[in-house]
Amino acid sequence: MKRLIYPGQEKISAALGRPSAGNEDIDGTVREVLDRVRAQGDVALREFSQKFDGYAPASLKVDEVTIQEAENDVPPELREAMRRAYANISSFHSAQLQRSAPVITADGVKCWSRDVPVEKVGLYIPGGTAPLFSTLLMLAIPARLAGCRDIIICTPPGREGRVNPLILYAASLAGVTDIFTVGGAQAIAAMAYGTESIPAVYKIFGPGNSFVTRAKELVQLEGTAIDMPAGPSELLVIADESANAPFVAADLLSQAEHGTDSQVIMLTDSKIMMDRVEAEIEKQAALLERNSIAMQSLENSSLILLETIDECLEVSNRYAPEHLILATADAHRHAAAVINAGSVFLGPYSSESTGDYMTGPNHTLPTGGYARSYSGLSTGSFMKRIFFQEVTAEGIMKIGPATELMAGAEMLGGHRNAVSVRLKYLEDEQNRSTGKA
Numbered sequence: 001m002k003r004l005i006y007p008g009q010e011k012i013s014a015a016l017g018r019p020s021a022g023n024e025d026i027d028g029t030v031r032e033v034l035d036r037v038r039a040q041g042d043v044a045l046r047e048f049s050q051k052f053d054g055y056a057p058a059s060l061k062v063d064e065v066t067i068q069e070a071e072n073d074v075p076p077e078l079r080e081a082m083r084r085a086y087a088n089i090s091s092f093h094s095a096q097l098q099r100s101a102p103v104i105t106a107d108g109v110k111c112w113s114r115d116v117p118v119e120k121v122g123l124y125i126p127g128g129t130a131p132l133f134s135t136l137l138m139l140a141i142p143a144r145l146a147g148c149r150d151i152i153i154c155t156p157p158g159r160e161g162r163v164n165p166l167i168l169y170a171a172s173l174a175g176v177t178d179i180f181t182v183g184g185a186q187a188i189a190a191m192a193y194g195t196e197s198i199p200a201v202y203k204i205f206g207p208g209n210s211f212v213t214r215a216k217e218l219v220q221l222e223g224t225a226i227d228m229p230a231g232p233s234e235l236l237v238i239a240d241e242s243a244n245a246p247f248v249a250a251d252l253l254s255q256a257e258h259g260t261d262s263q264v265i266m267l268t269d270s271k272i273m274m275d276r277v278e279a280e281i282e283k284q285a286a287l288l289e290r291n292s293i294a295m296q297s298l299e300n301s302s303l304i305l306l307e308t309i310d311e312c313l314e315v316s317n318r319y320a321p322e323h324l325i326l327a328t329a330d331a332h333r334h335a336a337a338v339i340n341a342g343s344v345f346l347g348p349y350s351s352e353s354t355g356d357y358m359t360g361p362n363h364t365l366p367t368g369g370y371a372r373s374y375s376g377l378s379t380g381s382f383m384k385r386i387f388f389q390e391v392t393a394e395g396i397m398k399i400g401p402a403t404e405l406m407a408g409a410e411m412l413g414g415h416r417n418a419v420s421v422r423l424k425y426l427e428d429e430q431n432r433s434t435g436k437a
């Protein structure tokens with residue numbers, strides 16, 4: 001890990017540079033996968049599965065018995081843990097469903113909106129060595145709460161060509177039973193274009209390797225929506241002298257083990273804290289199973305000593321971390337100063353890993369500085385908001401003349417006319433009725 005002591009702005013910016021992906025050469029491969037799946041459907045899916053994952057399942061869809069039986073392969077304590085996660089994620093995401101009341105914007109003009117679910121969504125769950133069943137819960141629960149009609153899951157085959165039972169159990173817990181054994185860019189292609197086995201969806205969610213990410217970006221250009229731009233995971237910790245150094249070190253390492261391209265940053269106003277955290281990292285890193293991954297990502301990572309915590313907050317807002325831990329005595333006041341971050345953890349006991357699994361908010365978050373403009377996933381990500389407006393005769397008389405003026409000034413005579421014919425009609429009608437009277 002780099003150590004920076006009261007560095008100038010330039011050095012800070014250099015230390016906060018994200019590790020570059022450098023995957024320009026995968027475009028050709030991804031494009032070929034997309035085109036082949038579009039043209040040949042299941043045949044291409046099987047071929048690519050065989051080539052990239054080493055298995056080509058006879059049936060891509062996981063049958064219901066296999067899903068039901070997966071439960072038996074999950075230890076009871078883990079089942080219980082997953083049910084708790086399910087409950088917490090559900091209660092946080094349920095609270096995001098709100099109805100907006102109609103608004104009378106002018107006499108006779110009533111406007112309202114209704115949130116409607118995206119009808120068909122596809123969830124991509126990475127598998128293989130690390131079955132991300134927590135991600136399945138984080139995607140499927142809000143999709144169900146939003147009311148999406150068709151929810152499908154694609155996940156690559158694990159050992160012996162089967163889907164990991166933890167993923168299957170999480171899927172049944174979340175109430176999703178359309179699961180397909182296919183991974184990689186070919187899974188994204190299948191969900192975007194549809195094949196004989198896999199129905200096309202309108203929006204694709206979920207993390208993946210660089211091939212999956214690039215495939216999502218490419219199908220987005222063709223009209224299938226995606227959740228958000230994806231990149232390597234990040235954590236920034238702001239620690240003052242009150243922080244618990246072993247906790248901070250453990251948090252930094254927990255994020256560093258995600259992948260070799262992860263980045264972790266600690267900002268502090270205390271030289272003593274910096275030294276203690278550094279020593280702790282060395283001590284704890286040796287004990288990690290994923291030590292070699294963590295060590296590599298620590299090379300992209302820095303401990304930075306600054307003058308004040310306010311300065312730390314400024315730097316953090318500029319960096320816009322995916323995860324931010326406020327390991328400070330005054331975490332609540334500091335939280336109020338956060339303007340760019342995906343998810344924020346306050347105080348000594350809020351480890352970032354509790355947010356990955358248990359606290360309730362979504363763990364699908366903007367990375368790569370996108371926290372400046374994007375939010376993490378919510379039930380709203382699975383919905384669209386439709387606007388409604390109803391203008392009465394009284395209403396058109398109120399807002400019509402101003403509409404005519406504005407349309408005319410934009411040289412859109414047809415727009416002006418659509419109001420004029422109505423106003424004229426109402427005027428004639430009034431004359432008729434006063435004539436009769």
Ligand SMILES: [Zn+2]
Nearest residue numbers: 254255353356
């Ligand atoms: Zn994490």
